[in-house]
């Protein structure tokens with residue numbers, strides 16, 4: 579069952595619609611994004627992306643710097659709006675857990691007949707706010723913690739908008755801090771923690787909202803290799819139990835192979851291939867994919 583569907587998503591930066599159409603016409607003829615930029619002056623973020631992300635999968639988006647990874651993920655919580663295309667999200671996918679009992683919700687089969695996808699580009703401001711509070715959470719590359727708040731306040735932050743008492747919020751925050759392997763640090767401030775610990779707080783904060791979609795843009799890229807490997811293991815272990823839909827951006831093919839059930843490869847704003855690590859290895863769509871996979875036999 580698809581959780582997120584991108585249909586013909588294109589993003590041309592800093593261009594009005596006529597200008598964007600002229601850039602897209604060149605892209606449709608097969609011109610690459612560098613040449614389009616040279617000829618028109620407009621940056622191509624994405625061109626004609628069609629991508630289905632399944633409910634409960636950990637989907638990696640991989641590609642070199644400037645290939646459009648951040649542009650893509652930012653569409654999913656509408657930090658960026660596309661030049662054209664549609665983004666459908668199934669809001670009936672229920673991966674919600676409860677802080678005290680996380681065994682039930684995730685093992686229940688998703689009822690396909692109740693599937694009800696919305697085009698998130700059509701949401702009004704209030705609906706968008708609700709969507710961001712209830713459906714998508716984000717983990718940032720540079721952690722994005724609030725420096726003057728303690729660890730537990732940071733984790734509970736996303737719950738403040740819900741009508742919950744402080745003690746209830748903190749109980750949930752404490753549960754998730756424990757889940758990511760951070761106990762007894764709830765009264766520390768972010769700058770008292772190592773990078774790896776800060777990102778565990780970032781992860782706990784995103785999980786505490788219990789939203790079904792988790793967006794991670796280079797979330798582990800700023801960490802040392804050993805700590806990074808530990809966080810990858812932790813994410814995989816959590817995913818086993820929580821069954822979230824995770825969109826995980828990385829420019830590191832080793833990381834993509836380790837954590838991704840499927841990997842989508844971007845090049846110059848185009849989606850080159852989506853597949854399991856084995857698909858990409860055995861049937862690379864082009865030289866770009868082949869080069870990434872060559873050393874990974």
Ligand SMILES: Nc1ncnc2c1ncn2[C@@H]1O[C@H](COP(=O)(O)OP(=O)(O)OP(=O)(O)O)[C@@H](O)[C@H]1O
Nearest residue numbers: 591621622623642643644645646647648649650829
């Ligand atoms: N705000 C912006 N204005 C103009 N062009 C932009 C903007 N943001 C991104 N771009 C361009 O869009 C293209 C894709 O950028 P994006 O940041 O999505 O790539 P990325 O794959 O995330 O790269 P990195 O690995 O460096 O983070 C690049 O050519 C970039 O210069």
Ligand SMILES: [Mg+2]
Nearest residue numbers: 647648649796
């Ligand atoms: Mg990026």
